[in-house]
Amino acid sequence: MSEPAASPRLVIGRITGCYGIKGWVKIHSYTEPMENFLDYGGWKIQRRGGLEAIDFDAGRRQGKGLVAHIRGVDDRNLAETFQGLDVSVDGEALPALEEGDYYWHQLQGMQVWCGTEEGQVLLGEVDYLLETGANDVLVIKPCEGSIDQRERLIPWLPGTTVRQVDEAAGRIEVDWFPED
Numbered sequence: 001m002s003e004p005a006a007s008p009r010l011v012i013g014r015i016t017g018c019y020g021i022k023g024w025v026k027i028h029s030y031t032e033p034m035e036n037f038l039d040y041g042g043w044k045i046q047r048r049g050g051l052e053a054i055d056f057d058a059g060r061r062q063g064k065g066l067v068a069h070i071r072g073v074d075d076r077n078l079a080e081t082f083q084g085l086d087v088s089v090d091g092e093a094l095p096a097l098e099e100g101d102y103y104w105h106q107l108q109g110m111q112v113w114c115g116t117e118e119g120q121v122l123l124g125e126v127d128y129l130l131e132t133g134a135n136d137v138l139v140i141k142p143c144e145g146s147i148d149q150r151e152r153l154i155p156w157l158p159g160t161t162v163r164q165v166d167e168a169a170g171r172i173e174v175d176w177f178p179e180d
Helices: 034-039 076-080
Strands: 009-019 024-029 044-047 050-052 056-062 065-070 086-090 111-116 119-131 134-140 151-154 163-166 171-174
Touching: 009 065, 009 151, 024 034, 034 056, 034 065, 119 151, 119 171
Parallel strands: 111 171
Antiparallel strands: 009 024, 009 086, 024 065, 044 050, 044 086, 056 065, 111 119, 119 134, 134 151, 163 171
């Protein structure tokens, strides 16, 4: 009998520097809102070719970012060894979303199709998303079989620009003009 596939790890932030002299670090959180970073557990960092567990035993918002204390790290010199490391959690740790809502990582890599008078055409695949304030934007990169080699920025507007997301098929259908 085979082992079940491990849940993917998702990077939720990066340790960007030290804060003070007692083992606290600055964290750039990729969660929304940023404080959600502190609500997870089972954090891990990638170091020396492997994953290492890390535990934040205290944390808070500080200015425009977060600061947290790493359990067992009580001086600045040791805290500096964590600078630049990504912090990840098990993908199953994310809360379930309502029908029709998606985490960005679920959309990345999906093919983006649009309908024309000639039928469906492949615009490319989702490379990443941008947060613009008004709405999120899909950054579409060309891929094998795409209509051309252009990068496209398509607003993430479900029900308007985004017609359908078929997660199982890895496909997003959009109402978009291939020339745009």
